[in-house]
Amino acid sequence: MTATSPIQYRIVPADLAAHLFRVTLTIAQPAADGQAVWLPVWIPGSYLVREFARNIVAIRAYDGERVPVALTKLDKHRWQAAPCSGTLTLEYEVYAFDLSVRGAYLDEARGFFNGTSVFLAVAGQETMPADVELVAPEGIANWRVATTLPQAGAADGAFGRYYAANYDELIDHPVELGDFTQATFTACGVPHDIVLAGRHRADMARLQADLTRICEYQIKLFGEPAPFSRYVFMTMVTGDGYGGLEHRASTALLASRDDLPLAHETSIKTGYRQYLGLCSHEYFHSWNVKRIKPAAYAPYDLTQENYTRLLWAFEGITSYYDDLTLVRCGLIAQQDYLDLLAQTMTQVERGAGRLKQTLEEASLDAWVKYYRQDENSPNALVSYYTKGALVAAALDLTIRKRSSGARSLDDVMRALWQRYGKDFATQGQGVAERDWEQVAQDATGLDLRDFFDLALRSTQPLPLGELLNEIGVQTQLRASAGGSDKGGWKEIAAPGNSIGAKLAAEAGGIKLTQVLDGGAARAAGLSAGDVLVAWDGLRVSMGNLDALLGGTPAGSTVEIHAFRRDELIVRKLVVQTAAVDSWGLRAPAADAAGRAALDAWLGGH
Template sequence: MIMNILYKIVPASLHAHLFHVSITINKPDKNGQCLYLAAWIPGSYLIREFSRNIVEIRAESAGKPVMLNKCDKHTWQAASVKGPLEIHYSVYAWDLSVRGAYLDQSRGFFNGTSVFLAVSGQESNPCYVDIVAPEGKAYKQWKIATTLTKDDAKVGQFGRYQAANYDELIDHPVEMGEFSQISFKACGTPHDIVIAGRHNADLKRLKKDLKKICEYQIKLFGEPAPFDRYLFMTMALGDGYGGLEHRSSTALMCNRDDLPLAHETQIKAGYRQFLGLCSHEYFHSWNVKRIKPAAYAPYDLSQENYTRLLWAFEGITSYYDDLTLLRTGLISQQDYLDLLAQTITGVERGNGRTKQTLEDSSLDTWVKFYRQDENSPNSLVSYYTKGALVALCLDLLIRQQSAGQKSLDDVMRALWLRYGQDFSSAGLGVAEADWERLASEVTGLDLQSFFDLALRSTQELPLQTLLAEFGVEWQMRAAVGASDKGGWLDKVLPPSNSLGIRSSSDGSFVKLSHVLDGGAAQAAGLSAGDLLIAINGLRVTSGNLEAQLASQPINGELDVLAFRRDELMRFNVRLQHSAENTCGLKLKALDAEKSMTRDAWLLG
């Protein structure tokens, strides 16, 4: 069998962090073959210029050099040849994230968008890839984890794999090294969990908990699962967090202390967060990998792809990730309300929600959300967090106005049947107006005014009113210290003094990372990046800042010394009360009928 496009990737120089990649193109363009590398990776909406990591590249045919001209930042043009064309290049892999490529003597990892040049004009052709083991006795125990379809390779082993086309090739990341692995079946579909890095995780418990999450979401959309097998590939670190979805796998990073230990019986906060991350990325198997915005059907990986729908694809996914934990019995109802309160708090604490609509947040993701700076809390709103709150409001509104006959679950299933189930063959994406139209069609409700308010205005969402209808008590209070992210307090303390800042430690100084609109610091002229030295003649540190502020009289004035760059500056600051922007939620006692309505929402 002739393989028209054959890739080979070798972890060739582990200490220098270099993958060597070659491509054999048996039928190159007779006018000269063009090749290009992706500029971004689906699921992470920022131009990342992966081509910058190609450190050397050359072409040859029949053993003789072929001229290779670089056309732009990520495109190359080979001269015309009569026979097969070979491209050889090295990729620097030192990105310890879920988005790029990484290689050292302990592990290797890559996404196809970082290492595989596309053969222009032949993207729809089958692709084969030889994944080669590193040389040396130290690496004899290395194996790989991927959901690429094996060709002559054995499962988990180095060898040849295949993909139906280039789009499929780059949607199956590869982990290589020595790692822990455990397997289970969810609704009859094989699933694997792989954990690289040092850890002491209770894999049996992790398997049991992930099985519940997977089976719930498969049944939510309808069996069978949309893949033949699924892989959770996780890198455990001393400090790390992140995830990126793929069509039959997800790449994850977590703090190793967040993983469950054998002696632990409760779900600690870190493990709850990790399960929520797994739930989020798994839900994307339906909502974004197969139910896609029309702007992503297909992706154009050479430039930004704009859509106003990220609230629906990331926000709704963020709504269901924690709700899945509740509906599978992994967390309690109060745990869920605490997580919801933290989301509300996060949105309330950003003045950007009064300036940027949710649709604009989606459009601006390429220049704002993934490029956040010191002014971001004042200028943007997250389509993840506010999108999750819009999903909550939409779900409760549908349940309320349909007398419990319909819900957001019905909308998601309808989206799956119309757009997602046959996406691999039909390739039909959701147009921006179609999402809202389908929601009204499925529920039989006029939702136009809600969508106008929630998506195209900066007005407050009707959260408190809707939650009250479902027996959830609302509390909005001032934060109790910098670590207070939200949650119900039985005794609400009076507001404390506030500078209106976010800060971090910088050696022995307090560094202002953000200065919030309307706060005392901004009014006095303090700015992000300033280093606080003293307040009223006393040295200030991260450890005593809150105590120093608390010791001052209400609306008191402060003499603040700070460095800006290398200049010492003095500021007169008049303190303000901390804002009441911290949310708490708890269940109210209800009669039997209303309690059933609430349970239908929370428990599914």
Template sequence: MPARPLSIHPRSVPSSRNSAADLPPVEYRIRPANPGAHLFEVTCTVHAPDPDGQVFSLPAWIPGSYMIREFARNIVRLSAQADGEPCAVDKLDKHTWRAAVPPGTKKVTVDYEVYAWDLSVRSAHLDTTHGFFNGTSVFLAVAGRTDGPCLVTIDKPEAEAFRHWKLITALPPEHGRAGDAHRFGRFRAADYDELIDHPVEMGEFTLARFEAAGVPHDVALTGRHDCDLDRLCADLKRVCEWQIRLFGKPAPVDYYAFLTMVVGDGYGGLEHRASTALICSRADLPWKGMEGLPEGYRTFLGLCSHEYFHTWNVKRIKPAAFTPYDLSRENHTRLLWAFEGFTSYYDDLALVRSGVIGIDDYL
């Protein structure tokens, strides 16, 4: 069969209105209830639920990582209440549940725990040093309401040991703009797709900021490191500004965040609409007094460049097979060469075109 054509989805095109958009927002609350046991506690509240029974599901995969992950396997407990009273919940398949809705019910709330012990960019991780999650791992989709608005409250762990924890995400706060503050609280999303496309990092991370084409960009480093933040920000600024010029100003975002987990030995990245989740070896970060461009640092810059390029290619220039995503099963496409191949071609090319590396280093 011929490959499906690419569909262009510029940020300025609004989503169509439907009944879900006219209903009250779906409300989520997530709390690092027990960091030592790696457990997030989550609630999902639906006002005006489906009278035939409200269906909930968790994605089987995350956009950008094209494998079935079955995130629902990490839900270790789930119960539901209708107007505060316990109600029956049936599990329909491995990632779908239906809560009974008695006549006259005004709201249904589902409470569940998520085991978060995957130190990667595609899932969720929680311990006494930090917390990280993608929405696909923790937020249930509400059948019939995925096109409507969402509100999410993210709580800080309660113990005194976590008093210095802060939070970073490109998800905008309920009041204000993304990146204005790095604190816990209430956040908003236009729909479920936006909700799950903004990863969250919490802990005592190191934070640095630079501007590219007038857009604030934050770099958050979680974990032990000795990074020269001035050097890192200067190099990333050049790469980001070159890519913005390549696709044309203005940038498609008002704020961008590089959420980076620094480990002894690791490498990986996952793109999102206004941020990227990264994992890198601490030896791959620049250090003060560093001369030249060591191979490890060049590799890390190439990773950042790759994920940043996805801000356009895949996030805003999408295969038709992904519009919309069906996160319950595989989405078949023959266009991996376009949205990963093109991006891989440009990641290191952006380093040389922006002047971060020389042509001899590139060749």
């Protein structure tokens, strides 16, 4: 990189209290008839139009002599500068107070941004290299920088000059600013950083050891070397947070403070297991979606929605491998993994949307349904994350069964990597809609058309239970044991009762947040948003509902008083037995005959 790169960015945390970044964009050779600039409307990995340009609160343009240049806003995310002589410089301010992994954030404690939120693209010059100067905030001496943007003069972890080969690279390296905790480990010869922003008491040595196992397993799964020379896990620690977004050599994460491991803890608590699964998920995306990607994303069109029927393969399969990695690298036991799989099976089973929407339809509708969920979503859609993970598990077990253990889904992923991912930087070829299925058949030597038709293009149930039974796993499909029951093996003497709705505590009663198809609440004419206040003349709350339900025989009719908005309504509700929608899985005894297939699957053989 040289100081003469045709596009120059300078970004300053200008007003911490007002949450404003000040950005300067200098274009060496603007278009002769007037240069257009634009900001993405969405960020890869999060399939919703988010209108990042709404956070640009002021923008001005100047020529090389600092003479103002007229700037016209064309639409929600594009501006047009008048023709000018010499360079064109734009100065603008970005409001940054989105505490998520998708946008930008700035306050007195921390700064963070994705390039899609702060870097205007130069129309017609998106393939040109760019310099980025990161400037420290005034009056703060202890802030550092964490990013995988290539350095161009900046010291490690320091403000200064960085570089991007093109706009696509520029927006794929998020930046963390602040006085964060940092630790480094090596996986398969590649340095990895763990960055924790926010207050925490995490055992950094434990994080280094556990993430090393995850990263080395996944690198070896696809084959060394890793597709990056350095990787950064950057986590914002909050009181209650969860989320992640993948990038080509890093991931931005949100985690709850209590989920991170403490120095005295030796086991993997539920929250920490969830955090490790999140890290595993986003890391796996380094191969599956950042480099092996749908043809619709090669290249991304960041000005509008990009539709594909393949999100089940990129998000669902990644959701399968995230927890599978934990058991294969020895962080959790086989039964722990089966419990997690049972929870996913339960989650899918409980949604009536699985009977209405195919997995291909779910992928295509991500922009308008999955990322815009409402009170009716469980009745209308199926998640390409959760059902996609179950399809991946069923596909893996089907391949192993039909090939007598000679092939697995691992072979398919490696074949996809060799054909589409390994040389993506030079080939730039994405996977066409039906090519994924063809690669799976070529890599395994199997005719899998019947499986794909069932799993992707129908709403018929998956044969996952039967496939698990065939490798010795016991399965249980039972009634829910109550609102806190997420699935898993339970010995229940008799099923309880249910009103067929998801509930939340509300002042003076119980709010119905979602009313499920086929449930008692729906049959009674109750709707999402209604607040139950009385059950057969008795005040009802989250504290006594289970007792009232348990004391009312199934089939009995009770009188419900509820408020819909500010109007009191009365309904007759017929109490139902809880639906049989909860899965449990149990591994056979360690010395049981026929465990070889189970051990091969969960051991990655």
